[in-house]
Amino acid sequence: MAEFRMPSLGADMEAGTLVQWLVKPGDRVKHGDIIAVVETQKGAIEIESFQTGQIEKFLVDVGTKVPVGTPLAEIRTEGETKPAAAPAAALPKAPAAPKPKVPPASAAAPSPVQAPVRAPATPPAAPAAPGARVSPAARRLAEQRGIDLSTVSGTGPQGAITYADVEARLGVAGAPAAAPERKRAPALNLDAMRTAIAAAMARSKREIPHYYLEHQVDVTACEQWLAQKNAALPPDARLLIGVLALKAVALAARRYPAFNGFYRDNKFEPSQAVHTGVAIAIRGGGLTAPALHDADKLTLDDLMGRMRDLIQRTRAGRIRSSEIADPTITVSSLGERGVEALYGIIYPPQVAIIGFGKVVVRPWIVDGAIGPRSVVTITLSADHRVSDGHAGALFLAEIGRLLQEPDKL
Amino acid sequence: MQQETVRAGTIETTYREAVKQAIRDAIKRDERVFLMGEDVGRYGGCYAVSKGLLAEFGPERIRDTPLSESGFTGAGIGAAMAGMRPIVEVMTVNFSLLALDQIMNTAATVRHMSGNQFGVPLVIRMATGAGKQLAAQHSHSLEGWYAHIPGIKVLAPATLEDARGMLWTALQDPDPVLIFENVMLYNMSGKLAADAGAVDIDKAAVRRPGSDISLVTYGGSLWKTLEAATALAVEGIEAEVVDLRSLRPLDDATIMASVAKTRRAVIVDEGWRSGSLAAEVGMRIVEQAFWSLDAPLGRVCSEEVPIPYPAHLENAAIPQADKVVAAAKAALGRK
Numbered sequence: 001m002a003e004f005r006m007p008s009l010g011a012d013m014e015a016g017t018l019v020q021w022l023v024k025p026g027d028r029v030k031h032g033d034i035i036a037v038v039e040t041q042k043g044a045i046e047i048e049s050f051q052t053g054q055i056e057k058f059l060v061d062v063g064t065k066v067p068v069g070t071p072l073a074e075i076r077t078e079g080e081t082k083p084a085a086a087p088a089a090a091l092p093k094a095p096a097a098p099k100p101k102v103p104p105a106s107a108a109a110p111s112p113v114q115a116p117v118r119a120p121a122t123p124p125a126a127p128a129a130p131g132a133r134v135s136p137a138a139r140r141l142a143e144q145r146g147i148d149l150s151t152v153s154g155t156g157p158q159g160a161i162t163y164a165d166v167e168a169r170l171g172v173a174g175a176p177a178a179a180p181e182r183k184r185a186p187a188l189n190l191d192a193m194r195t196a197i198a199a200a201m202a203r204s205k206r207e208i209p210h211y212y213l214e215h216q217v218d219v220t221a222c223e224q225w226l227a228q229k230n231a232a233l234p235p236d237a238r239l240l241i242g243v244l245a246l247k248a249v250a251l252a253a254r255r256y257p258a259f260n261g262f263y264r265d266n267k268f269e270p271s272q273a274v275h276t277g278v279a280i281a282i283r284g285g286g287l288t289a290p291a292l293h294d295a296d297k298l299t300l301d302d303l304m305g306r307m308r309d310l311i312q313r314t315r316a317g318r319i320r321s322s323e324i325a326d327p328t329i330t331v332s333s334l335g336e337r338g339v340e341a342l343y344g345i346i347y348p349p350q351v352a353i354i355g356f357g358k359v360v361v362r363p364w365i366v367d368g369a370i371g372p373r374s375v376v377t378i379t380l381s382a383d384h385r386v387s388d389g390h391a392g393a394l395f396l397a398e399i400g401r402l403l404q405e406p407d408k409l
Numbered sequence: 410m411q412q413e414t415v416r417a418g419t420i421e422t423t424y425r426e427a428v429k430q431a432i433r434d435a436i437k438r439d440e441r442v443f444l445m446g447e448d449v450g451r452y453g454g455c456y457a458v459s460k461g462l463l464a465e466f467g468p469e470r471i472r473d474t475p476l477s478e479s480g481f482t483g484a485g486i487g488a489a490m491a492g493m494r495p496i497v498e499v500m501t502v503n504f505s506l507l508a509l510d511q512i513m514n515t516a517a518t519v520r521h522m523s524g525n526q527f528g529v530p531l532v533i534r535m536a537t538g539a540g541k542q543l544a545a546q547h548s549h550s551l552e553g554w555y556a557h558i559p560g561i562k563v564l565a566p567a568t569l570e571d572a573r574g575m576l577w578t579a580l581q582d583p584d585p586v587l588i589f590e591n592v593m594l595y596n597m598s599g600k601l602a603a604d605a606g607a608v609d610i611d612k613a614a615v616r617r618p619g620s621d622i623s624l625v626t627y628g629g630s631l632w633k634t635l636e637a638a639t640a641l642a643v644e645g646i647e648a649e650v651v652d653l654r655s656l657r658p659l660d661d662a663t664i665m666a667s668v669a670k671t672r673r674a675v676i677v678d679e680g681w682r683s684g685s686l687a688a689e690v691g692m693r694i695v696e697q698a699f700w701s702l703d704a705p706l707g708r709v710c711s712e713e714v715p716i717p718y719p720a721h722l723e724n725a726a727i728p729q730a731d732k733v734v735a736a737a738k739a740a741l742g743r744k
Binding site: 137138157158160162164 | 702742
């Protein structure tokens, strides 16, 4: 029996709240299937299974906040047979005491509803479950209509949220959505994200001895190649120069492994795979850098498609767990915002971040003559515990060289 | 107690009379049918159900038996296997325990054990329930025990129509059918269609439609539950009352349809709470309608004591309308 655990979605993550199961006991899952949604400081993250098998049972209730590493479900892996009799082990409860989701409701209630004296003797109620009481009917309706139960106050027995309470909340939320789209707007908690960024960046600057290199690269060839390529493509399939930059970084990182991997426990672990984290600004503030997996192996068209998808999902608050935890190197670009260079702070436990500025037309000497060329400033912030400036310079130069031959990317 | 309006072709009658007419009708329609039990002949039945039938049909069809539940129930089983259609009357369910071996080990199993060569088309009627100050040995409600047994059907007619109509349908069944008549219903009077006849025996019935909570019950508790529903309506709570009618098999579809509508349920059962039919109904609701539920299920059952003799204690020991009202309000979070 394999355990599906609350994953660590970053070095700074200590706990997460199980928001939703996307499978049910008995369902078959395979490695990489998305099976749950977990709320973290980074927003709602879709969690993938690392096992292939059958969901045996859930160990944690939806709405419960549990520490990283807590088993969330049991997965019977291939080859295992169902035990003849399930051991009568009690549900392991989350060690962390989760906060009730609707303190206002229970606090506001004058007193817990007491059965009148005449009520027939009922067995003593079970100890209060973690989190607010939500009736099954209410829970299902909320799930179907995308209502965050923490925004609903309960009027049922012992302050429980009932079907009618969710209906009332739907009424407040405006006309019921025509199609029950599963919007997860509330998943992005920008205050929490700011806290997470603060923790990660402070740690980075405290622990990582950064060094910075800058390289100006003529990308005229890229622009010309893109103009030609995009002329034949419909607008939604056109490539952006950022994709060329991503691919060039990924290829260079494969060649210079000292910039691709994790520094953990006083030791650098280079990564075979290149998963480039793409820094994505969230509207309204906040930032995250989910991974484009195996960016060095994708075609430019695929990379473009993946990047669009990733940006859309990130802004909708639906990132997958592997995308959060996996980046081996980060690429950030502020060119669209007009700045010419950016010096990034490494996202631990990664060891490098590449910055791209705005592409500007400059007087440039080509073959002994001054001419207008499109130039971009590429920067490298790297971890001096892992690499030295010499290697950094070669790595950065390699990126520049790769961008001279866009057709080979 | 019947709320039905008087219409042409209805008669004023009682539950006792409806049962008697059902027996008369069956004896007249099918020459294989006969009634057998303690005091059913000369005494006219312990609850006077068969009064006058001996004179009308003679000792061949209305047979007094010795005080031996096991013996005459076994005789009924044999007669049924041999082609007759006996109606065995056991005075009360309390005494039926003496015949439990015949009912469970023989009647319910013969078809299974004979590889379908023999069946037992037998009907056993018995009285059940408390409320007549007959003390513990005459007042228990054990129909839930019988509802545990595969191979038989268990019915609980609560209305005049069912008292009149269930017997004939039960006699058509190729397997044993037990009919439980609550002692408090025999004197219930009301209107019944003059041409009332056979009714189905496999469906529950919604006796009062409602939107806020399902009150699931059967037998003598039906009328207390309807009284509770009326009281709840005064407070703006519309209860739906489901009469199980058949305790085995249970009509899950009707129960679940009601719970899906109201999202709450209280089960009213004169049996003791532990291991009760109410527990079975509740568990089925949890199994089949969990995602429709808005509140914990409630139960109103008998207190877990031998039914007391003093009237005030007897009344306190069994389900009453005020207990049903309280349980319904608790499920709705109302005081």
